[in-house]
Amino acid sequence: MEKPIINWFWAGVLLALINLIVFITEHRPIGASTAFPYLGNLIFPVINNEYLPEIEKAGRWELWFLTGGFLGAVITSMLTRTFRFTFTPVYWEKRLRLGRKERILFAFLGGFLLIFGARMAGGCTSGHMFSGGMQLAVSSLLFGIFAFAGGLLTAHFIYRRRYTE
Numbered sequence: 349m350e351k352p353i354i355n356w357f358w359a360g361v362l363l364a365l366i367n368l369i370v371f372i373t374e375h376r377p378i379g380a381s382t383a384f385p386y387l388g389n390l391i392f393p394v395i396n397n398e399y400l401p402e403i404e405k406a407g408r409w410e411l412w413f414l415t416g417g418f419l420g421a422v423i424t425s426m427l428t429r430t431f432r433f434t435f436t437p438v439y440w441e442k443r444l445r446l447g448r449k450e451r452i453l454f455a456f457l458g459g460f461l462l463i464f465g466a467r468m469a470g471g472c473t474s475g476h477m478f479s480g481g482m483q484l485a486v487s488s489l490l491f492g493i494f495a496f497a498g499g500l501l502t503a504h505f506i507y508r509r510r511y512t513e
Contacts, residue, residue: 353428367482374409377479381463381472383410444506458502462495 354362370378386407389397400407425431435448446454462473477495480488 353424363478364482367478376406376409377475377483378413379406379472379475379479380410380414381475382406383414387411462498465491465494 367378370376382403385397385399386403389400389407422431435451441447473491473495476485476488476491481492
């Protein structure tokens, strides 16, 4: 088993500090879903979105937040020599016999269900998991419980062969 890059406890402490810094400096919780309609309006400005003035400040901030997260992940994976680009994990190809199309379909459907559930609970996935959970918001705690339970069930059904063969 590989040793984690950072201990789970210190990762949690760092995440809490980042959340606190964002609350103090930006007067807002950590979130990401507003970046997507904001980016859509940047790409397709002819739509003349009436929703844009309402989300512009948050969307701009979240777009930078997501960009920083992506770049941070790429840099960290390169520094730790764990970077690889693949559409289909090796396990999915060899054991589950699922190719690229099936993997993309499963990823899209899983992501859609996750974001649908988060929006039904009144937020976005990262907002619920990071900010809402730290604030002990009931909707966020419920979302976290069901997202975690769904992840456990999915992992059990997909990866159970790994342990029985």
